[in-house]
Amino acid sequence: MNALLEAAADTAVITKRNLIKIKRVPDLLVFTTLQPIMFVLLFAYVFGSAIDVPGVGYREFLIAGIFAQTVVFGSTFTGYSLAQDLQKGVIDRFRSLPMAPSAVLFGRTLSDVLNNVISLIVMALTGLVVGWRIRSSVLEALVGFALVLLFAYAISWVMAYVGLLVRSPEIVNNASFIVIFPLTFIANTFVPTNNLPGPLKAFADWNPVSAVTQAARELFGNTSAALPPPDVWSMQHPVPYTLIWVVLILAIFIPLSIRQYQRAASR
Amino acid sequence: MTNAIVAQGLVKHYGEVKALDGLDLEVAEGTVLGLLGPNGAGKTTCVRILSTLLKPDAGSATVAGHDVVRDAKALRRLIGLSGQNAAVDEHLTGFENLDMVGRLYHLGRERSRQRARELLEMLDLTEAGDRITKGYSGGMRRRLDLAAALVAEPPILFLDEPTTGLDPRSRISMWDVIAGLVRGGTTLLLTTQYLEEADRLADRIAVIDHGTVIAQGTSDELKGQIGGERLEFTLADAAQLGVARDCVVPLGIGEAVIDQHSRRLSVPVTGGAAVLVEALRALDAAGVELQDVGLRRPTLDDVFLTLTGHAAEEKESQDDESETTTTQTRTTTKEGAA
Ligand SMILES: Nc1ncnc2c1ncn2[C@@H]1O[C@H](COP(=O)(O)OP(=O)(O)OP(=O)(O)O)[C@@H](O)[C@H]1O
Ligand SMILES: [Mg+2]
Secondary structure, rough: OOOOHHHHHHHHHHHHHHHHHHHHHHHHHHHHHHHHHHHHHHHHHHHHHOOOOOOOHHHHHHHHHHHHHHHHHHHHHHHHHHHHHHHHHHHHHHOOOHHHHHHHHHHHHHHHHHHHHHHHHHHHHHHHOOOOOOOOHHHHHHHHHHHHHHHHHHHHHHHHHHHHHHOOEEEEEEHHHHHHHHHHHOOOOOOOOOOOOOOHHHHHHHHHHHHHHHHHHHOOOOOOOOOOOOOOOHHHHHHHHHHHHHHHHHHHHHHHHHHHHHOOOOO | OEEEEEEEEEEEOOOOOOOOOEEEEEEEEOOOEEEOOOOOOOOOOHHHOOOOOOOOOOOEEEEOOOOOOOOHHHHHEEEEEOOOOOOOOOOOOOHHHHHHHHOOOOHHHHHHHHHHHHHHHOOOOOOOOOEHHHHHHHHHHHHHHHHHHHOOOOOOEEOOOOOOOOHHHHHHHHHHHHHHHOOOOOEEEEEEEEEHHHHHHEEEEEEEOOOOEEEEOOHHHHHHHOOOEEEEEOOOOOHHHHHHHHHHHHHHHOOOOEOOOOOOEEEEEOOOOOHHHHHHHHHHOOOEEEEEEEOOOOHHHHHHHHHOOOOOOOOOOHHHHHHHHHHHHHHHHHHOOO
């Protein structure tokens, strides 16, 4: 068998194993779905009552931001699961087998896309209930969803590296919280960035989370001439800017994670 | 006979800790090597290097003719590993675990399934096979982990403490399974804390401590190294130890060893039961009151204690305990020489 086919077959086996786990541990699915519902409702009703977004209502503004934040958080699951597999010795087992070393990581990141797909669907439905609408075409909206998922996929690889490096699921969770919270809040996710103080505004405008949010907003048709995007290249061209980040992250973290996997030890 | 496993000068550091310090090993094809050593001796590290999971800092090793670093991928087709902690996926059933491993060995769908069923049967897990392994007992996990190592019918097998934590019955049935594999021609490297296990399963034994082999040979050779049979007496009163020694030393073939603390006296002898009877007569005549008497042949435990200065089965708080044991051994030797 050719090496690439073999790697693909191995990846399929690992993906299947990960999906069985989603089915067997339903709490996981509950949190994957409940948490986004809670976020949409909290932000829509609590923040939405205080924040006025010109042109589009706050709820319409909000949804793309919630999407971005939720999938980025969802990606930490990749690191968490790999650290857990390491701890339980499952990675040792895999590493003693004549399988492709990349398969465990591709299988993991691919099955984690499913988690994010489920959260996106749940959030979109909740969004529709609270008044979010897609004002573009179906095709554009689908591209919007795909872009959010692609971005999350790239973040998954960062988390894979972190998980293999720190080797403790709890630490992965806590550490990524500390990074992801500012990353997803110092952004255009929940408030327009116009009134942010200087350095924060610069950070927010070049923050890739802002880019993917802005891109999704545009693709969903949730923007308005009354609220033009900041006059920086990243916000004027959010789709290419997001794609640059995705390519950059994947180009760095796929090889880095695979190397880390090959030297990873259970303790 | 060719060697299935050859390790030369393996060195491995973990930060400051030197886990392996120039370890050399040879295992002839189709034989069993028991790797014996106290906690932290480097057994697991050695197994992990030979099974391609770790790269040595220095030295080299070949398994089945493949270099463990350069030909790791090719080698993985030929080895089975059951590590110190059972590496089973707890959310999968026993069957799913084995089936997955079969697929990752590229056995194909049909063969993987068939092999999974065979192994469940062989390791007495057929009934539990369709249950999620999270609910398995420690012994069942251990057996499933061994099954996973056997999926591809590897000619070379590494088992790191395969029976630790098993109850006596599971241990004996595990031994039967392992003995069966060995009869089938599998080369086996086995680490263990149980000297009885090494005695029973291994053709040759390598005792390692502080990352190097400090003795090796067959179990009989190792026992021979530390002498033959000994008479052992436990006295009721430590004050009589001197008198007792004067009675038995003329019957023995070497220095007596005295342990004040446990009121024990032992002396190497030849001649077995006849000497024992003679010694008892002499002691009785001298009015020495005895609590326990025995004629002991050396066990691997003695080999172990003599060679490493600490016992094999100190799982917990090994540092403290091994210190006490060492001190005791030293005291004993001193008094014996005196
Ligand atoms: N991942 C690691 N990081 C740091 N030190 C380690 C690591 N693995 C092993 N060591 C150290 O290396 C030495 C050898 O450990 P190893 O696990 O090989 O011993 P062992 O003979 O298998 O012991 P045991 O009988 O307890 O299983 C020990 O001092 C141990 O503390
Ligand atoms: Mg060990």
